[in-house]
Amino acid sequence: MSSTESPDTATAAALPVPPAGPGALDAADESVDWVALATPPRLTLAVRTPAARPDAPADAAGRDREPALYVHGLGGSSRNWSALMPLLADRLDGEAIDLPGFGESPPPEDGNYSVSAQARAVVRYLDAAERGPVHLIGNSMGGAAATRVAAMRPDLIRTLTLISPALPELRPQRTAVPTALLAVPGAARLFGRLTRDWTPEQRTREVLALCYGDPARITSEGFESAVEEYARRLELPYFWEVMERSARGVVGAYTLGGQQGLWRQAERVLVPTLLVYGGRDRLVSIRMARRAAAAFRGSRLLTLPEAGHVAMMEYPEAVARAVRELIDSTAAARIDVSSGAGGS
Template identity: 45%
Template sequence: MKRALLGADEAFGPDRVPPPWPGRMAVIDGEQIFVRDTPATRPDAEPALYVHGLGGSSHNWTDLSGLLADRLDGQAIDLPGFGRSDPTKQYTLKAFADRMIRFIEVGDRGPVHLFGNSLGGAVAVRVAGLRPDLVRTLTLVSPAMPFLDPRRSLQGPVVPLLALPRADRVAAWMMGRLAPEEMAEQVIAACFNDVTRVSEQRRREAIEEIRVRYTATHYADAYVRSLRGLVSSFLRAYLPGANSMWKIAAQITAPTLVIGGRQDRLVDIRVAPQVAKAIPDSRLLILDGVGHVAQMEVPRIVARGVVALLDEYERERTRV
């Protein structure tokens, strides 16, 4: 593990708030996955794949993927059951990772520069650890890797509900009590440290995303079962066996950037250094005054970290 470097801020030009990138449906093994494409601005841009967190969507990568468009030809996906993607039969880390692997294989764009936030970070760890041939570099933003103290997450009080046989009904009832505007404000408050960094356009988009969730009858089930699968992976990580997320992280060969927000309310801040320590070729970037979604709260800083990683990757590849 080493300290992350930052590229030049001037390389990104003035701040702007781009609209969501164009979306389309892709069929993977008979199921529809919603994909947003960030068109590259350079013909030699390399492929990238962005994977969102629990309850998120491809919208979560709009700003970062736009900043990186001169280096990366980006695709951000909605995980199965989230955003506009179809529901699926299994909501485990293995199932999500298998779907991402198939997405890369079917698209014939690999290897990719892989990005993951929160749940998507854990999925990306599994992809990079088990299929190193598909990953050029890895960027993890507040990855939801194992920690066993629920008091260190705002989702801790929800964990006991996972034992209920129809927890999805409870979750749907709880969500249904709030208007989309109220739910969006709660999500923003949980994920951001400084909510003033959220533009009005992004607030409107967040509200629209909540409305999409409310019309998707499968959403509560997808959320609860994904959280249950994540918690299960936390428990297995400390048991013997090949499925330990820490053992899988130790197998990653791709150059990796691990980013943590010091004011993260959802993932224990101690996790990011542990992840960086577990991954052999890693760089750690801890951001003061930042919450759970650094790629949305401070996208320019995250982009600077990624550019430094890409530059290092290019130098190493040229040297070989």
């Protein structure tokens, strides 16, 4: 386990807006396909991939690219991985999914937005795609779902990377409370009505202030992309319902005990794990980093003092380096085991 020191998390007033963020700066560099999962409950998932994939099947060191799956958080989408995926494209054959009801994926047939349902969606996709085992990378709510997947189906996972995972906090930060209030029945739609006069630009600024450690790092192109995506999603008839039910699903996961509790499931994860926390995260406290590092056995811990809730968007190079070190060390361990078995 490795880490760096970080300051106390900053606090600031935050409105209950969905914690999304800027999308791809150049959509032409990505492609989106839709995958239909027919077994009830039926799902259709949008899957985003970098369009310009390396021509060679192996990287400079002669290693074949390995499959990876990226899972976004509450209010986010597959676009949240557009900065990170290309940095790892020589090593990982990456795909990012839109969870049911988010991004470009339609709502699930059964209307279930619990963390367990999100985890089942990931498992169903991996089983259908037959790409496993994969390097699974999740942020926030997606990190909670990824934890469940790694605990339930270790056969599908090579490594696990969690960026500000939404794991239960007994004393959540004050700045995270308004987002949790989205789980109250009717709260999301009420907020929508109260802010109906807000422009997409105003909404986007509030979202980015909540998610980024330093919103000034966002480029003008990134901001414009985020505004355009936010405006599109506000037009969806199910937008606020998805936000409310998903927030309720996260809160519900926090209250589960026994073997279904997220911390208990974290202790069951046996695959190599990387944990990434931001020192300025207003939604998941940096205080949880040490507890997570103790729960995920043999895990690595990277803390980024200036990062907020979406480190893969704020500091993609630093996150990419840590992911690369994780997968390279795992590959080396596999080679050592294989060599030892062959020599006995």
